Amino acid sequence: MFKLVKLIAQPGSWAADMDKARFNRYLINLIRAVRSNMSNKVYRILNIILIVWCCGLFVPSTYALSQAEASEKLLTPNFEEINNDWWTEWPQLSQEEKNKWLTAIRKNFDGVVSDIDYSSERHENIVLIHDLLDSLNKLVTHQPEEQLPEPKSELTLQSWLALYRSTERLNNERQRIQAEKRQRTDAIRYIQGQLQELNVLHRKLEPQSFERASNGIAFYAAQINMLYAQEKLISTDKQLNSTQAKFKTTTLRLAQSAEEITSSPSFDKQLTLQKNNLLASIEKLKSIMSSLQRRAWSSLKGEKEIVFQLSYQEEKLKLISAQSQLLSIDILLHISQMLQGMGQVSQPEWGGKKARLIQEYELLNSQLASYREQVLVSGEAANEMIYAKTQRTVWEYLEANQKLSNELKSKLRDVDFYLQSYQQFISLRKGWLSELGFGWSLWSDQAGSSLDSTINFTLFTVNEYPVTLFDLLNAILVIVLSILFSKFLKKVLYKFGQKKAVSESTIFNVARVLHYVIITTAALIALSILGIDSSKITLIAGALSVGIGFGLQAIFNNFVSGLILLFERPLKVGDLVELESGVRGRIKAINVRSTQLKTRDNIDVLVPNSEFVNFRVINYTFSDPLRRIHIPFRTSLDSDKDKVRKVVIAAAEEINFTQKDKQHAPDLWLKTIGEFSLEFELVVWVNANKLPDNDGVEAAYLWKVESALREANIEVPVPQKEIYLKRVTKVNKSIISSLEHSED
Incomplete structure (x- = not known):
């Protein structure tokens, strides 16, 4: 018990200064003394107190030891076993601590390098480390002078201009320092990458070798370079903050000085x-x-x-x-x-x-x-x-x-x-x-x-004539206005045709010719605006003729065919035509290159104009829109022909597009007396311009005829065949033998 009290009573002031061996002996004796008194609960409580007390002694002593070890590593650089992170606390140090670090680094580095073998590479790195330490020492000891703010005085226009120029100078300085800060940050990243490469290389080199020690010196030089780069970045940050504060103050003063300015x-x-x-x-x-x-x-x-x-x-x-x-x-x-x-x-x-x-x-x-x-x-x-x-x-x-x-x-x-x-x-x-x-x-x-x-910006030149954007816009405006005028004139002509009962095809042809004339005139005006002489158009036409002779032959052929269709008028808008290819429909428009047809199935077909000129075309409405349609049907042999005639003609007259005048009245023809039926043919005249767009004319007449015959109880015969079967009891043996022979 006395021994335990004696150990506890030892003053703890030396605990942080004792070495490891002495502290370990002290701790072992203390634990043995506690264990010898474990039978009593009081001593158990005392044991806990002792452990807590020992921990309190151990932690500061361990911290002091770690600090001493770190200082030892810092003071004595080891190029064989490099230390990666001794320099990482540099940015958090005060100026006084940084000066102590630099003094210790220089002193101990000089002592270490004095005992090593020199080479050209080692000598360059050692010189570099000395230069970096000198520059770093100047950078740490340098203290920028703080400029006192200028006292406010009467602000004249001349001093206001000086204040503005000062603001511009500070703004330029601020931008320059920001760019310098970005460069410093990039430099630190580069040095970090260099340190990583040297560290990896150091682990690969042979221990206690000349190359490993040289790499350690290069690594130490990179670490000193990192200290210098970090210190430069810290100095740049301080300079940037100072400049930004001055710029903010000057800008605020400049903004608030409008009411105070005087002039003379x-x-x-x-x-x-x-x-x-x-x-x-x-x-x-x-x-x-x-x-x-x-x-x-x-x-x-x-x-x-x-x-x-x-x-x-x-x-x-x-x-x-x-x-x-x-x-x-x-x-x-x-x-x-x-x-x-x-x-x-x-x-x-x-x-x-x-x-x-x-x-x-x-x-x-x-x-x-x-x-x-x-x-x-x-x-x-x-x-x-x-x-x-x-x-x-x-x-x-x-x-x-x-x-x-x-x-x-x-x-x-x-x-x-x-x-x-x-x-x-x-x-x-x-x-x-x-x-x-x-x-x-x-x-x-x-x-x-x-x-x-x-x-007025010149886009290009034509025959040394500068063509500006204004000229180009004028040329485009002339073309656009001519197109709009042509469309307006077309609407006026159509309204005039409706009032004067002029045919649609005539109005279309006149409007199309006027359209070509207006567009051609506008094109000539636009070319003159762009600096193209009208006398040069003959040369352009000659060049176009060569192009037509080769690549534009088909297009030019269709264009000329369209002009022929417009002026000769073999076809008109609204005509019902059928081409040699079998396409049938009404003409909706005759354009420069093609003609638009709308079929009975409401499908628009674009047909090249040359096909109407070079091939056979059936125009159902060329001279007369009336056309005759033949609708065949048949009745039974015992049907009353007069009754059939009366019923069918009455049914045909009920259809609205049937012509009922005396010259074109519906008629019924008896075409053939067959084996089991009478074959008739209904002949009607219709106006092609009044026919529906779909292809259901014959269907409409057949529908009416069949309904009328059914209501009049007139039978529509269905072909019938009678087959007679005769039973054969005896078969000729020669026939059977011939059949068997044919099978073989």
């Missing part, structure tokens, strides 16, 4: 002076460009052409940039006058000018990309592309033009901001109605300029 006549004089200087620069640039345009571009080929065009594009970019800056100054002058209460709300053509400048910028930017692609494709020959007048290479022109293009883009953003600010000032100083009027004027100018540049 002295600032107007400065703007006017800048405007005059820009006008002089613009005139000078225009003279330079006109001198360049006077040169024969067609005489410049290949390399010289690209360099010359780049030099011309450089002057063009300068001109557009000066015009953009001039537009900005003009807007600022109006803003200054409004702030001083000197000017009224004006609506100059700023929207149109801005739209034209943007279009010029986009065109020049696309041309620059095309020139760059041509230079890259030319390969080594691009190094010899030099403009003799300026002695500048094509690469210098590309770099200068790209820089001018970026500056022009920034100035166009300035123009857009000044226009929005002017609209905001109008709303504050003149009211929302003036703002609405200015906004409408600005939008209409931009829309008109965009529409004008779009419809």
Whole structure:
């Protein structure tokens, strides 16, 4: 008992400092003392308390040991057995802890590498580790200076412009840092992949070999590189957060400063002076460009052409940039006058000018990309592309033009901001109605300029004549209006024909001829709009004749056949015809290439026009729509012929399309007296134009005739045959023998 109390009473202050062997001996003695007193319940409770107490001692001591082991691994790099994750706690360390880590890493690394054999590869990795440690030390110890916010003062238009430019600079800086952050993140991913590859390779190499130690040094260099990449990412995040905070503050200040801005006549004089200087620069640039345009571009080929065009594009970019800056100054002058209460709300053509400048910028930017692609494709020959007048290479022109293009883009953003600010000032100083009027004027100018540049864009050229979108739309409009006019004229002609009782076929032919005349005239007008001279149509006709002679022969044949059908009029719309192929139906339309027939089964059939001209065609309604139909039927031999005649003719007259006039009255013919019946034939005249579209004319007459005969008790005979069977008692033996012989 005394021994147990003595062990428990030992102070625990040294527990965290004792080594493993001493702590293990202490724990074993404590457990033995507890076990010797297990008979008493009090000591059992005391046993539980001791276990909990020992755990309390063991956990901090174990933690201290693990920390010591980790520090030992960190302080003494082992290139034989690499440690994968000692550096993972770096982002969570404070600056002081990072400085301690770097001091320990450098000291112990120098001590380890001093005892190893050097090779060229090892030497490069060791130098790399030293350089990375130096850079990492500078990065950790560097503390960016915090800029104090500028005190608020009276905001003039000039200081407002400086505030806007500061906002633009911070925005560009923010975008640059965001791009840098993405690059840092990609670099960390790449180093992680490199560490994984080196780790896998390290496990495959022979232990205690020269290659394994060299790979360990390379792995350690990659780990130090990971520390540097993580620290750069942390620094980039801090810089990005600081820049975003400044940008937010400046943007908010700029947005809330509209009511505080003032201006003065002295600032107007400065703007006017800048405007005059820009006008002089613009005139000078225009003279330079006109001198360049006077040169024969067609005489410049290949390399010289690209360099010359780049030099011309450089002057063009300068001109557009000066015009953009001039537009900005003009807007600022109006803003200054409004702030001083000197000017009224004006609506100059700023929207149109801005739209034209943007279009010029986009065109020049696309041309620059095309020139760059041509230079890259030319390969080594691009190094010899030099403009003799300026002695500048094509690469210098590309770099200068790209820089001018970026500056022009920034100035166009300035123009857009000044226009929005002017609209905001109008709303504050003149009211929302003036703002609405200015906004409408600005939008209409931009829309008109965009529409004008779009419809005047050259699509292609015909005989050196530029064909724009406006010309093409005019040509299409002429064709569409001619088609609509032709359809309207066709409806008018049909109404006129109905009032004057003109035949449908005549109206159709006249409408079709007028349609061809209108379309042909419209086509000639459209061709003249597109720049095709009417005198050249003969050449086009000659070319078409060659095409007709080969591939378009069948189409041209059908077209000419359609004209023959229209003017000779062997067929008319509404005629009932039957072709040599057996197709029968009514003509619904005679078109350029084919004729539309509708059969009795309500099926539309398109027949080539040449078939009506080159083959036999039966036209049931060519000269007279009346046609005679023969309906055969029969009755029994004992039927009364006069009664049959009376009943059948009366039944035929009940059908509405039967002709009942004296010349075309129905008639009944007795055709044949057969063995068991009288064969009659009902002869009727019908109007083909009044017949139903289906093929049921004969069926209608047969239906009526059969019903009338049945009501009159007139028998319709059915063919009958009588078969007589004679019983044979004796059979000729010669017949039987002949049959048996035939079977054999």
